[in-house]
Amino acid sequence: MSKQEVVALGRGAGDCGPGLLSTPLDEEQADSLAKVFKALGDPVRLRLLSMIASGAGGEVCVCDLTPAFDLSQPTISHHLKLLKQAGLIDSERRGTWVYYRLLPETTDRLAAILTRPAGAAS
Amino acid sequence: MSKQEVVALGRGAGDCGPGLLSTPLDEEQADSLAKVFKALGDPVRLRLLSMIASGAGGEVCVCDLTPAFDLSQPTISHHLKLLKQAGLIDSERRGTWVYYRLLPETTDRLAAILTRPAGAAS
Numbered sequence: 336m337s338k339q340e341v342v343a344l345g346r347g348a349g350d351c352g353p354g355l356l357s358t359p360l361d362e363e364q365a366d367s368l369a370k371v372f373k374a375l376g377d378p379v380r381l382r383l384l385s386m387i388a389s390g391a392g393g394e395v396c397v398c399d400l401t402p403a404f405d406l407s408q409p410t411i412s413h414h415l416k417l418l419k420q421a422g423l424i425d426s427e428r429r430g431t432w433v434y435y436r437l438l439p440e441t442t443d444r445l446a447a448i449l450t451r452p453a454g455a456a457s
Numbered sequence: 458m459s460k461q462e463v464v465a466l467g468r469g470a471g472d473c474g475p476g477l478l479s480t481p482l483d484e485e486q487a488d489s490l491a492k493v494f495k496a497l498g499d500p501v502r503l504r505l506l507s508m509i510a511s512g513a514g515g516e517v518c519v520c521d522l523t524p525a526f527d528l529s530q531p532t533i534s535h536h537l538k539l540l541k542q543a544g545l546i547d548s549e550r551r552g553t554w555v556y557y558r559l560l561p562e563t564t565d566r567l568a569a570i571l572t573r574p575a576g577a578a579s
Contacts, residue, residue, distance in 0.1 A: 356510040365500035376495030378487035388478040446571040
């Protein structure tokens with residue numbers, strides 16, 4: 336599923352230039368993009384994403400994420416699953432623990448989509 | 458309310474560099490930022506925002522937005538209100554109609570927040 340989202344996002348930005356601020360989105364583009372923004376529309380998920388993105392070595396063990404929140408392990412896992420489904424992070428199980436890392440392609444595409452086209456009035 | 462959001466967003470980006478991908482967000486930053494991403498986390502609102510942002514002359518009459526959707530005028534107005542509360546658009550009433558325009562400061566800040574710090578591994 337995360338791959339689908341990333342591909343769909345690519346249609347909104349990529350070679351044709353930023354999509355959101357230069358051309359009206361069609362329904363399909365808006366549906367795909369809304370899923371990613373919805374994943375970002377929660378303070379716990381934003382904190383998780385920022386912890387993962389700024390983690391030393393480019394990855395963070397779930398065992399280091401959970402203690403930062405006053406939430407249960409299943410709740411944290413659910414938020415991480417939504418970030419992963421949106422194509423924002425990836426995970427790898429090694430032994431007992433799962434390690435998470437940022438998928439910068441997705442945040443790069445969102446940044447491009449939110450960047451005004453050159454020559455736009457401010 | 459929109460001004461508060463914009464100010465809060467400023468703390469996450471602005472002079473101190475991008476916030477989301479370089480440093481773990483604190484709870485207050487995450488709360489403010491989540492509200493803006495939540496406003497973007499809906500396909501109708503994304504289409505409205507893209508229509509407003511790409512409108513000729515930098516603004517769009519609500520009378521030109523509503524016919525593009527199979528939704529009632531009050532529903533469209535509600536979505537526009539949420540975009541306005543998030544600091545993404547502003548509005549001005551002139552005669553019978555309300556005109557909407559993008560607040561590019563907010564999308565600029567979101568783009569900065571989603572941009573990887575210089576030197577980050579890809």
